[in-house]
Structure formats: structure tokens, C-alpha cells
Amino acid sequence: MTSSTFQFDFKDLKINSSRIETVLGYKEGEDRELVSGLIEEILTESKEISNIKAQYAIFHGVLFDNDTKSVEINNSSFHIKKIVFGQIKKSDSVAIFLCTAGEEIGIRSRKAMQERDLLKGYIYDVIGSEIVEAAADLMQAELEKSMLGSGKKITNRYSPGYCGWDVAEQHKLFQLIPDNFCRIRLTESALMDPVKSVSGIIGIGKDVKSNPYTCRICDLKDCIYRRAKEKKA
Amino acid sequence: MDNFLEKLAYCIENGKINKTSPYPPNMKDQDGADELAKKALEVGIKPDEILENALIPAMANVGNRFSKKEIYVPQMLMAAKAMNSAMMHLKPFFQSGETKRKGKFIIGTVSGDLHDIGKNLVAMMIEGGGWEVIDLGVDVGAEKFLKAIDEHPDAIVGLSALLTTTMENMKKIVTAIKEKHSTSKILVGGAPVTMEYCEKIGADFYSPDPQGAVNYLKQLVSLRKN
Ligand code: B12
Numbered sequence: 001m002t003s004s005t006f007q008f009d010f011k012d013l014k015i016n017s018s019r020i021e022t023v024l025g026y027k028e029g030e031d032r033e034l035v036s037g038l039i040e041e042i043l044t045e046s047k048e049i050s051n052i053k054a055q056y057a058i059f060h061g062v063l064f065d066n067d068t069k070s071v072e073i074n075n076s077s078f079h080i081k082k083i084v085f086g087q088i089k090k091s092d093s094v095a096i097f098l099c100t101a102g103e104e105i106g107i108r109s110r111k112a113m114q115e116r117d118l119l120k121g122y123i124y125d126v127i128g129s130e131i132v133e134a135a136a137d138l139m140q141a142e143l144e145k146s147m148l149g150s151g152k153k154i155t156n157r158y159s160p161g162y163c164g165w166d167v168a169e170q171h172k173l174f175q176l177i178p179d180n181f182c183r184i185r186l187t188e189s190a191l192m193d194p195v196k197s198v199s200g201i202i203g204i205g206k207d208v209k210s211n212p213y214t215c216r217i218c219d220l221k222d223c224i225y226r227r228a229k230e231k232k233a
Numbered sequence: 234m235d236n237f238l239e240k241l242a243y244c245i246e247n248g249k250i251n252k253t254s255p256y257p258p259n260m261k262d263q264d265g266a267d268e269l270a271k272k273a274l275e276v277g278i279k280p281d282e283i284l285e286n287a288l289i290p291a292m293a294n295v296g297n298r299f300s301k302k303e304i305y306v307p308q309m310l311m312a313a314k315a316m317n318s319a320m321m322h323l324k325p326f327f328q329s330g331e332t333k334r335k336g337k338f339i340i341g342t343v344s345g346d347l348h349d350i351g352k353n354l355v356a357m358m359i360e361g362g363g364w365e366v367i368d369l370g371v372d373v374g375a376e377k378f379l380k381a382i383d384e385h386p387d388a389i390v391g392l393s394a395l396l397t398t399t400m401e402n403m404k405k406i407v408t409a410i411k412e413k414h415s416t417s418k419i420l421v422g423g424a425p426v427t428m429e430y431c432e433k434i435g436a437d438f439y440s441p442d443p444q445g446a447v448n449y450l451k452q453l454v455s456l457r458k459n
Pocket of ligand 1: 441
């Protein structure tokens, strides 16, 4: 097992207001005066308050079982289910990752909400989610780069809780990364604390490819992200 | 008289909080929900009229427009803030008992879960529907819900969960509540929850968005009256 850790700077993530506005649902040409000032303010603040960390560990000799749609990593079996299995089954090794935006942004969101500044609290929350996603993108790019020498490619990243993969399997996943650099605590109910954190798996191999994650793959119908996209269409 | 209420409703729908608030730009330096509510009381409009004929219909419009995807969460939150600034002027009448709200609503995110954004949105829209909301916060177990119901036996209960694992806790809480208070009505919601799951665990209602919950509560009130 080889492990790499990253401490990212907020500016490395290149998150700008227009990206946040899109997540909030705004389409091109729509007036966004209500949110643009607040977004700028919170993005500036985020430079100081984020503690953005990521970590991945690579495991070789993984075994895929087509009958049970599961993968065995270090003697630990993961029932990743059909969709994720299909995406990573050609891998000869896998990376297990953790990534967090840190605690502070969530604390500020909650505080603003308690003070009844609901919009501010909500924008903190959305920016926190974007930070952790952008950080995971960067980590994924680093992993991809590190494979260039060996001629190997990587798949997209997949997380427990998506596509039928039981979110409780995070307990086994966390056991594979004992030196938890991101300092994420996993509750009994498999919730990560800080809330703005993600975990998952990435396939590595000569024959794998990275497919985009689309709404079509997901079975969640009442999703705000799907809402935003449907409106656009 | 109607004019005051119409204007007040307009301010709420458009998120105009008070005179100094810059948003929306085309209403700069005009009275907002705060001033209009105060003035409405001053000219003798009854607090329950303000609630029934301005605050509640304005928030219902906002909720429906959100359900229809015409507006986004930020506009809904701004409207709620404007509604709050008007509601502040009504609070003394609620406290003295002169004005009655529709009823009480207890809400919390279930044990093992720390997500609160969705729960807060629902709480806020239900308050805007004229209800007194008792927010128990996040990571709330059966005991705390039961205690709150003991204190407010007529209250309707809302549970929120964001992960399939914590949805399991939702089931435990519903069972515990129904065992002790078989007539309590329970609403459930949150990203992974479905109508099917709601029925399976014996809860009374599921809604993917806040307005559905507000409408359901409205129905319950008219049933209780009849
Ligand atoms: C943004 C997001 C994230 C962000 C931030 C999470 C957060 N909430 O802070 C990040 C990227 C960090 C993240 C991480 C993860 N996520 Co996530 N995430 C989402 C996403 C896309 C949106 C959540 C959100 O903020 N919605 C906005 C709020 C306002 O909506 P809401 O809370 O759902 O509330 C609305 C309704 O549900 C309803 N409602 C809510 N409560 C109630 C109560 C009542 C009574 C009623 C009537 C209505 C109601 O009204 C609200 C307003 O409309 C959802 C999918 C989705 N579209 O919902 C997945 C989702 C919640 N995530 C999911 C998963 C699996 C995860 C991870 C476990 C993945 C992983 N292994 O890393 C982690 C867990 C993080 C943790 N801390 O443990 C799954 C959970 C389902 C499951 N299998 O358990 C979802 C549903 C995605 C999916 N397609 O399956 N996530």
C-alpha cells in the first residue's frame, strides 16, 4: 500500500462565483444580484477558513467477483453493486480516498442559520460542498498524473452511498486508511464529520477509462442538481 | 386597508425586508415587510388578518413557485427573511394569546445525522404557513422527540434524514412515537426518503419539498375543524 496526502490551498481549487451561481440554479442571463455579493464575500472568507485535505492509498492485487459484483481489497470485501462494478472491474489496482473541506465552513453555516441569516448560511453550505468536490477533482488529477510514467489510466471516482453501494461500507473503507490524515470521524451511522467530506474508490489499470458521472446513472429523482439541469434544458 | 396587505405580501414574495435593504434593486428606499407590518397594525388591521391575508398567502406563493422550479432556494430564503421581519411585529400577539397560530410543529434531523439545511428550509416554510415551529436541531433521538411531544401533545412531527443509514433511525423513531402517541401525525423527508418508505415505516406523510408539507398541514387543520 502506498499512500499520498495533500493539503490544498483554496486558490488551487479555482472556484469562482459563476460556478456557485450555477449550482444555486441560475441560468445564463438571469439576474443574480441577490446572491453575487454574498458569494464573493464568502469565497474571500473561504481562503482563510478552509482546511482542505485529501489522501489516497493504492492497493494492488485486488480481486473482482462478477457473481456478487464485489471487490476484495486487503482481505476486505466491498459490495460495490452493478454500476460501480462495471466502471472499475478492469482495474489491476485501486485507490481508496478521503477528502475534506474542514470543519470551519460548516460551523459558520450553522451559526448564520441560527442567527436567522438563512441565505448566508445556505451559501456557506453550498460553497463547502463545492470546495470538497473541487478538492477531490484535484486529488484525482494528481493520481492520474502519478500514473503517467507507468502508462496506467484511472477511472472516475465512486463513493459508498451512490448507485446502490451501501453507505455503511464506509466503515470498512476507513479501516483501509488507518492514518486518517484528513481527520474525518466516522459516526456509527456512517456519517462523516466534518460534514463537508467525501470518501470513495478509483480504479487504476491499463484498460480502464474515466466516464463522466451523469444524472442518468443516478436514481435520485428529486435532486436539486437535477432540478437545476432540467430547468436549463 | 387591503392595499397595506397587498403591498406587504408583495414585499415578502420579492424578499424586500426593510427600507434600508438593497434588494430587490427596483424597490430601493421603499418600505419593506418590516415597516409595512408595523404600519398595518398602526392603522388598526388585526394581527390575524395580517397573518392570514398577507404572510401566509405570500409564503404559499413562494413555496409553490419553488415546487414548480420557477425560483431557487436563495429567493425562497430571502422571502422567508422578509416574512420573519413582519412576523416579529406579530409575536407579542401570539404570546398574549390574542392571535392564534394554526398549531405546533416539532421538527428535527434524526439521530446519527447532522444535516440541517433541508430541515431548516422546511421549518422556515412551515413557520411561514402560520405554524409555531419547535426545532429540536440535529442528531435527535426518539427520547427527545417523545419529550417534546409530551410537552406539546397536539403538535405534528417532522423528521429529516439524509443518508440511507440514518433513514433506519427514522424508522425507530416513528415506531417509538406511534407506540406512545398513536394519534400523532408524522411527516418524513430528506434526499433518500420516498413515499414508499414513508408507508413502510408507518409515517403519515412524505413530501419531496417544503410546500407539500405545508399543504398537508393545511389539510389536517381543515379535517380537525370538521
Ligand atoms: C451536496 C451533497 C453532498 C455534499 C454536502 C453534503 C451536505 N448536505 O452538506 C458533499 C459533497 C460533502 C456530500 C458528501 C456525501 N454524500 Co452527498 N449529496 C449531496 C446532494 C447532491 C445535495 C444535498 C443537499 O445539500 N441538498 C440541499 C438541501 C436543501 O436539500 P435536502 O437536505 O434534501 O432537503 C430538501 C428535501 O429533501 C426536503 N426535506 C428535507 N428534510 C425534510 C423533512 C420533512 C419533514 C419534509 C416534509 C421534507 C424534507 O426539503 C428540503 C428542501 O427542498 C445529495 C443529493 C440530493 N440532491 O439531495 C447527495 C446525497 C445526500 N449524498 C449522498 C451520499 C451517499 C454522500 C456520501 C456518503 C458520499 C461519500 N461516501 O463520500 C457523503 C457523505 C458526507 C458525510 N458527511 O457523511 C447520498 C445519500 C443517500 C445514501 N445512499 O445514503 C445522496 C442522496 C446522493 C445520492 N444520489 O444518492 N454530499
